[in-house]
Amino acid sequence: MAQNLRTIGFDADDTLWHNERFFKLTQDRFAELLADFAEPDHLGAALVEAERRNLGHYGFGIKGFVLSMIETAIEVTEERVPASVIAELMEAGREMLRHPIELLPHAQETVAHFAGSHYLVLITKGDLLDQERKLAQSGLGEMFDDVQIVSDKTVTTYSGIFGRTPGGVQGAMMVGNSMKSDVRPAIDAGSWGIFVPQDLAWDFEHAEAPENAARYREIAHLGDLPDLVDEIS
Secondary structure, three states: OOOOEEEEEEOOOOOOEEHHHHHHHHHHHHHHHOOOOOOOOHHHHHHHHHHHOOOOOOOOOOOHHHHHHHHHHHHHOOOOOOHHHHHHHHHHHHHHOOOOOOOOOHHHHHHOOOOOOOEEEEEEOOOHEEEHHHHHHOOOHOOEEEEEEEEEOOHHHHHHHHHHOOOOOOHHHEEOOOHHHHHHHHHHHEEEEOOOOOOOOHHHHOOOOOOOOOOOOEEEOOOHHHHHHHHHO
16 A cells, blocks of 8 residues: 655654653743733633734744743733843743754654665754754754755645655655644645654644544554554555
């Protein structure tokens, strides 16, 4: 069924390395800083709404997250947020941008396993400079044949990227932790979609699994990917 599988696309954040845990830690700090103005649940809901409003303006990534925190702080304090709190939020963002990369289990050996035998594409969304920094620190960059940092992941995104790779869209597989961004649109484009769930997931990345899709699979971790590829090949 997948004898012509020639290209494997990998998501980056929370598929190859940790990412969401740093957002959660910063959001906890955000709640502490604004504890005198809003309950954590109310603050969290206001932040999610700000992020939703701002995605079209700032895109995905740390910078947009920090701007949304500042906007939320202004809103919940009725424009009385202390300048010191704004300064701490900006520093928290800089700390996130400086944080060293921590690869997830099996990431290095799995990417290395397929390097050479398959055309490998890193497909990630977010801030260009931050994603380039993380890839450089990861030590995985040289194993990829192509790197695509995109503003969003849609059916059109995968059709365009995989359409230019060996085997085309039908001969490609996308591996990632987001059902919404990595799995469903890749399957809808005609490729394989492999879901690798993580304990932490961003609210915006939730979607129902395409249980009846012939090209959908779920694995517990990246270490299971070589056996899966052998099985479907």
